[in-house]
Amino acid sequence: MESKKKLELWTAVSIVMFLAFLLFLAYPMFGLLKQSIMSADGKITLEQFTKFFSKTYYTGTILNSMKVTLSVTAVSLVLGIPFAYFYSFYNLKGSKLLFVLAILCCMSAPFIGAYSWVMLLGRSGVITQFLKSTLGIQIGSIYGFNGILLVQSLKFFPLVFIYMNGAFKNIDNTLLEASANMGCTGVPRLFKIILALSMPTILAAALMVFMQAFADFGTPMLIGEGFQTFPVLIYNQYLGEVGTDYNFAAALAVIAIIVTAIVFFFQKWGTSRFKFSMNALHPVEKKPAKGVIGVVMHLYCYLLTAIAFMPQLYIIYLSFRNCTGAIFKPGYSLVNYEVAMGKLLGRSIKNTAVMGIISLAIIIIIAVIIAYLVVRRSSALNNTIDTIAMLPYIMPGAVIGLSLLLAFAKKPFALGGTMAIMILALVIRRLPYTIRSATATLMQISMSIEEAAISLGASKLKTFVRITVPMMANGIMSGAILSWVAIVTELSSSIILYNNRTITLTMSTYVAISRGNYGLAAAFAAILTVVTALSLLLYLRITKSEDVRL
Amino acid sequence: MKKFLTIILALVMILCLAACGSSQPAGTKDAAEAPKGGTGNLVLYSSMTEADLDAMLGAFAEVYPDINVEVVNGSAGELVTRITGEAANPVGDLVWGGMADSDGTKNAEIFEAWISEHDAENPENFRSKNGLYSMEHLSTVVFCVNTELEKELGLDIKSYEDLLDPKLKGKITTADPNSSSSAWNNLSNIFAVYGNDTEETWDYIEQLMPNLVQLGSSSQVFKQVQQGEYVVGLTYEDGAVGLLRDGATNIRLQYPTNGTSASVFGSALIKNGPNPENAKLMIDFLCSAEGQNAIAAKQGGTLRYTNSGFKMPENAWLTPSEEITWAFRDVEYLTANKTAILERWNELWAKVGGTVVQ
Numbered sequence: 001m002e003s004k005k006k007l008e009l010w011t012a013v014s015i016v017m018f019l020a021f022l023l024f025l026a027y028p029m030f031g032l033l034k035q036s037i038m039s040a041d042g043k044i045t046l047e048q049f050t051k052f053f054s055k056t057y058y059t060g061t062i063l064n065s066m067k068v069t070l071s072v073t074a075v076s077l078v079l080g081i082p083f084a085y086f087y088s089f090y091n092l093k094g095s096k097l098l099f100v101l102a103i104l105c106c107m108s109a110p111f112i113g114a115y116s117w118v119m120l121l122g123r124s125g126v127i128t129q130f131l132k133s134t135l136g137i138q139i140g141s142i143y144g145f146n147g148i149l150l151v152q153s154l155k156f157f158p159l160v161f162i163y164m165n166g167a168f169k170n171i172d173n174t175l176l177e178a179s180a181n182m183g184c185t186g187v188p189r190l191f192k193i194i195l196a197l198s199m200p201t202i203l204a205a206a207l208m209v210f211m212q213a214f215a216d217f218g219t220p221m222l223i224g225e226g227f228q229t230f231p232v233l234i235y236n237q238y239l240g241e242v243g244t245d246y247n248f249a250a251a252l253a254v255i256a257i258i259v260t261a262i263v264f265f266f267q268k269w270g271t272s273r274f275k276f277s278m279n280a281l282h283p284v285e286k287k288p289a290k291g292v293i294g295v296v297m298h299l300y301c302y303l304l305t306a307i308a309f310m311p312q313l314y315i316i317y318l319s320f321r322n323c324t325g326a327i328f329k330p331g332y333s334l335v336n337y338e339v340a341m342g343k344l345l346g347r348s349i350k351n352t353a354v355m356g357i358i359s360l361a362i363i364i365i366i367a368v369i370i371a372y373l374v375v376r377r378s379s380a381l382n383n384t385i386d387t388i389a390m391l392p393y394i395m396p397g398a399v400i401g402l403s404l405l406l407a408f409a410k411k412p413f414a415l416g417g418t419m420a421i422m423i424l425a426l427v428i429r430r431l432p433y434t435i436r437s438a439t440a441t442l443m444q445i446s447m448s449i450e451e452a453a454i455s456l457g458a459s460k461l462k463t464f465v466r467i468t469v470p471m472m473a474n475g476i477m478s479g480a481i482l483s484w485v486a487i488v489t490e491l492s493s494s495i496i497l498y499n500n501r502t503i504t505l506t507m508s509t510y511v512a513i514s515r516g517n518y519g520l521a522a523a524f525a526a527i528l529t530v531v532t533a534l535s536l537l538l539y540l541r542i543t544k545s546e547d548v549r550l
Numbered sequence: 551m552k553k554f555l556t557i558i559l560a561l562v563m564i565l566c567l568a569a570c571g572s573s574q575p576a577g578t579k580d581a582a583e584a585p586k587g588g589t590g591n592l593v594l595y596s597s598m599t600e601a602d603l604d605a606m607l608g609a610f611a612e613v614y615p616d617i618n619v620e621v622v623n624g625s626a627g628e629l630v631t632r633i634t635g636e637a638a639n640p641v642g643d644l645v646w647g648g649m650a651d652s653d654g655t656k657n658a659e660i661f662e663a664w665i666s667e668h669d670a671e672n673p674e675n676f677r678s679k680n681g682l683y684s685m686e687h688l689s690t691v692v693f694c695v696n697t698e699l700e701k702e703l704g705l706d707i708k709s710y711e712d713l714l715d716p717k718l719k720g721k722i723t724t725a726d727p728n729s730s731s732s733a734w735n736n737l738s739n740i741f742a743v744y745g746n747d748t749e750e751t752w753d754y755i756e757q758l759m760p761n762l763v764q765l766g767s768s769s770q771v772f773k774q775v776q777q778g779e780y781v782v783g784l785t786y787e788d789g790a791v792g793l794l795r796d797g798a799t800n801i802r803l804q805y806p807t808n809g810t811s812a813s814v815f816g817s818a819l820i821k822n823g824p825n826p827e828n829a830k831l832m833i834d835f836l837c838s839a840e841g842q843n844a845i846a847a848k849q850g851g852t853l854r855y856t857n858s859g860f861k862m863p864e865n866a867w868l869t870p871s872e873e874i875t876w877a878f879r880d881v882e883y884l885t886a887n888k889t890a891i892l893e894r895w896n897e898l899w900a901k902v903g904g905t906v907v908q
Contacts, residue, residue, distance in 0.1 A: 055896070055897070055900075056900050057896045057897065057899070057900045060900065118774075118777075118779065119777070122774075122777065122779050123778065123779045123780075124777055124778030124779055143763075220766070221765075221766030221767065222765070222766060222767070222770065224766065225763050225764070225765065232766060236627075236726065236728060236729035238627075238631060239625070239627040239628050239631050240627045240728065240729030240730075324796040324797055325599070325600065325601065325792055325793070325795070325796035326773055326776070326792070326793060326796060327776070327793060327796040327797045327798050329797060398628075398631075401635075402631055402634075402635050405632070405635030405636060406634075406635050409635060409636055409637075409638045409639050410638040410639070411638065411639070414639055416635075416636050416638075416639050416641060417636075417641050495624060495628055495632075496624070496628055496631055496632040496635060498622075499620075499622055499641065500620055500621075500622065511623045514597070514623055514624065514625060514769075515599050515600040515603070515623060516599040516600055516601070516769065516792060517599075517600045
């Protein structure tokens with residue numbers, strides 16, 4: 001009798017979630033995408049799709065995108081997993097610094113990050129010139145496939161690091177001790193036990209990197225140099241100056257969604273084959289990093305982080321240089337920061353913080369609920385909700401922004417130009433991160449703990465709030481951190497939603513760049529880096545004092 | 551500790567919700583009282599650069615000091631998309647920058663069919679062709695040449711034929727004509743010089759393409775040349791001249807000796823905007839000879855205006871029109887055949903140009 005009542009609670013939650021997603025996600029998307037099967041004069045036709053598939057100019061972009069994205073995913077995993085292993089299992093000196101720097105690496109706003117790389121490693125780049133004149137080494141070009149691979153891998157390996165860190169923290173030490181007792185240690189143990197146990201998270205991380213790399217259009221636009229990728233095509237069709245064709249653009253968006261859906265289901269199938277559950281009753285204790293191996297570990301982590309962080313450092317350096325418009329002059333000063341203060345710096349910071357905190361809170365609550373629905377109450381409805389929630393991930397932010405504007409600027413809502421619509425865009429875009437990590441984490445938690453709580457008399461709701469959620473905390477926080485970083489650096493959906501009242505730090509940077517004022521842009525970007533670093537330190541402080549160890 | 555943090559978080563959230571409840575979207579305040587011309591607010595959507603905007607707003611403020619102007623930036627495409635999205639409840643009043651004569655009537659849904667009376671003061675081929683844009687400035691095709699790299703290669707780049715030199719392989723930048731009005735501007739000029747859609751034109755393009763590199767952004771075309779990444783940029787004078795004004799010493803502007811032509815740009819009135827009277831005042835200002843001369847004086851002559859009464863100031867950064875060889879561009883033909891031309895360009899590019907598809 002009691003269980004029937006609680007079942008209805010969760011079913012009610014399911015239905016409410018589903019309706020919310022229908023209104024805020026499906027309705028705007030559908031409004032835009034239905035144009036894909038129409039011609040310019042409103043008749044139903046598939047000509048937009050035939051147009052796409054008939055030209056190698058177009059189909060080539062998907063091939064290019066797939067090639068580069070798969071490579072980036074592979075390289076990010078190869079770079080990120082050892083990093084996470086060293087960080088989680090050994091005591092590295094300055095691990096807090098590593099953590100903050102690593103996350104900062106994956107948060108460069110699209111245009112300015114790639115632009116910084118060009119200034120460093122382009123044909124006339126600072127480092128290129130240095131290597132040529134001092135050491136006589138001629139390095140390859142940063143443009144094209146190789147350049148995109150380099151820049152994106154260095155940008156996304158921290159994603160892998162964060163996910164894996166969360167997973168490794170949940171591994172039970174007794175399992176590792178047991179395997180050592182049976183004679184399996186070191187590298188074989190890494191592969192046979194540790195990686196096998198964290199497979200759901202590896203797949204979740206791989207999916208995240210894939211989706212982000214696939215949808216990134218800032219990097220290929222600037223250093224692709226003719227290597228056309230798919231999101232650039234979509235972006236141009238929706239926001240191009242010349243010949244924007246919304247019907248064709250909608251067809252492109254539909255194709256992108258289909259590609260995403262295929263990858264997503266592939267990942268889901270893969271994850272379902274690696275369902276393990278354990279409880280972190282004995283979390284892994286960090287060993288000291290000794291000897292040559294210790295030095296190698298430190299070297300690896302610091303070198304990788306340093307290289308990935310270089311463009312950000314360069315931007316901070318540039319912010320102190322004198323600059324007129326797009327020309328950097330010799331000499332240093334604080335003039336860019338002074339100008340920034342006159343250009344809504346205070347408001348940008350306030351908006352970034354306010355919108356960020358609200359969006360994050362909403363995202364965490366929804367993600368935890370959905371994770372529970374999908375893992376513990378698996379049903380067709382809940383799986384549909386899961387899939388719908390993942391859809392915005394592949395769509396360029398600009399398309400999401402546009403669809404929201406078209407759907408909600410109208411009279412009953414009238415959200416155009418408000419903070420609410422920007423928060424909505426942020427929540428929709430960044431929900432997937434936290435859902436994936438929450439889901440992966442929940443899968444690792446055994447039902448037996450919850451059953452124990454229930455048999456001791458706690459209601460299902462109480463179990464959820466007092467037992468399950470705290471156990472998921474590690475996984476949730478790692479996903480939340482990534483969502484936070486992504487929210488704070490959000491650009492593409494804000495471009496057509498912002499105005500001077502709701503401007504954020506990233507938008508101020510973008511406006512400065514598009515107005516041709518590079519010194520100012522560098523100042524804003526540097527401030528953004530500092531603000532993010534501070535928020536990360538705050539996060540570390542909080543989780544330390546939380547110390548959620550059952 | 552957890553409870554304490556939860557309470558703090560809840561308080562912060564409530565404060566934030568209160569804060570964003572009080573922020574109003576631009577324009578709703580003004581819906582109540584329709585402002586008369588000369589005072590009140592004005593929301594300008596613009597793709598122009600900082601220096602141009604500062605000069606224009608400064609000159610405008612001298613004539614209408616009581617109008618409070620708010621600027622929203624973006625590229626032309628982004629602005630049009632934004633206006634389309636906001637159509638149910640418009641926030642912007644007018645657009646300056648990015649609205650070219652080659653657009654035809656494609657934006658008829660979002661702009662009022664109103665043009666300034668000063669548009670008639672333009673020379674005949676610079677007047678509004680669609681009744682939506684009031685034309686006020688030109689963007690002339692120009693090569694932006696990196697003088698240091700040019701010297702290193704031992705070249706002297708003056709004409710279109712000079713661009714075919716094999717030493718320039720992969721060293722000439724352009725934007726994508728499918729998405730950039732400046733790249734379309736450059737392509738239109740090739741047609742103006744070699745003939746509309748003749749075999750000669752397409753032969754030239756086919757020979758030029760291996761030397762070309764396509765960038766995603768029009769402004770990067772000249773900026774990367776100044777940075778030393780490329781030798782020549784096929785670009786527009788008002789963008790490239792900004793570098794000279796800001797102090798660049800390693801580039802020069804070369805108008806192709808075969809002949810050059812320009813895209814004509816105008817300002818447009820957004821449909822059902824909140825402050826139409828003020829918007830009309832600004833558009834009239836932009837199109838009038840007095841307005842253009844006032845702005846150009848502040849800019850130092852970095853923009854070529856269209857009004858017959860406009861005169862480029864002394865010591866302008868731009869070369870005076872009398873010293874340039876002009877070619878005739880058939881805008882009607884190009885606009886009508888744009889889709890076909892772009893399709894042929896794309897096919898050729900996939901075959902001969904920089905896209906790497908294996």
